[in-house]
Amino acid sequence: MSEQSHTVRCVNDNSWQSTLQDLGRPLLETTFVVIDLETTGSGPHIGAAITEIGAVKVKAGKTLGEFETFINPGHPIPDYIQELTGINDSMVHQAPSISTVLPSLFEFLGSHQETVLVAQNAPFDLSFLKHYSKVHGYPWPAFVVLDTAIIARKVLTRDEVPNCKLGTLAAFFGTQTTPNHRALDDARATVDVLHGLIERLGSFDIYTLEELQKFGKKVKKPKSGK
Numbered sequence: 001m002s003e004q005s006h007t008v009r010c011v012n013d014n015s016w017q018s019t020l021q022d023l024g025r026p027l028l029e030t031t032f033v034v035i036d037l038e039t040t041g042s043g044p045h046i047g048a049a050i051t052e053i054g055a056v057k058v059k060a061g062k063t064l065g066e067f068e069t070f071i072n073p074g075h076p077i078p079d080y081i082q083e084l085t086g087i088n089d090s091m092v093h094q095a096p097s098i099s100t101v102l103p104s105l106f107e108f109l110g111s112h113q114e115t116v117l118v119a120q121n122a123p124f125d126l127s128f129l130k131h132y133s134k135v136h137g138y139p140w141p142a143f144v145v146l147d148t149a150i151i152a153r154k155v156l157t158r159d160e161v162p163n164c165k166l167g168t169l170a171a172f173f174g175t176q177t178t179p180n181h182r183a184l185d186d187a188r189a190t191v192d193v194l195h196g197l198i199e200r201l202g203s204f205d206i207y208t209l210e211e212l213q214k215f216g217k218k219v220k221k222p223k224s225g226k
Contacts, residue, residue, distance in 0.1 A: 024208030054183030
């Protein structure tokens with residue numbers, strides 16, 4: 001897990017900078033952490049646990065760092081989950097517990113004032129992360145959260161994609177990594193999906209985080225030719 005150095009472009013025109021701040025935070029200048037979990041079941045409320053975490057930090061189309069780790073779930077992984085993910089008990093036997101991993105994960109995520117969390121079907125992943133943060137006494141930061149599945153439903157038509165599953169969106173946008181129910185690979189694929197969606201959002205005059213957050217069910221028709 002490492003974070004590559006990146007260049008920060010300084011702007012000397014204070015009036016232009018103030019205008020930009022008034023308009024909102026440009027999506028192309030926002031730091032995103034795209035996260036994906038593999039688990040032993042559908043939710044922590046039924047005793048399911050995390051087996052793997054993968055996350056990718058990106059900004060302006062560039063990868064700043066990646067986070068990947070197995071998690072010992074504390075109980076056997078069901079057979080159907082092993083078949084789905086390829087993660088078996090021997091792979092997680094000596095892995096750290098979620099309580100051990102949470103501090104380093106929060107360090108990777110960074111400040112909620114800067115980082116925007118992104119996930120495909122975000123409520124699923126967040127239900128686990130918030131649950132275990134609470135169990136182990138870590139306050140959950142007030143991250144802005146974006147869900148690629150929800151954004152896709154707003155900007156893509158049924159003629160383009162029959163559904164908004166990660167595999168379908170990955171095929172549509174031609175992601176470099178094929179989703180395979182492994183946390184880091186799925187996070188990498190979701191990064192490419194996110195970038196494709198941000199490009200599509202320009203057709204709806206959505207260029208800032210604030211505009212995206214207000215992007216409701218009723219949307220404008222995209223500009224002609226885009």
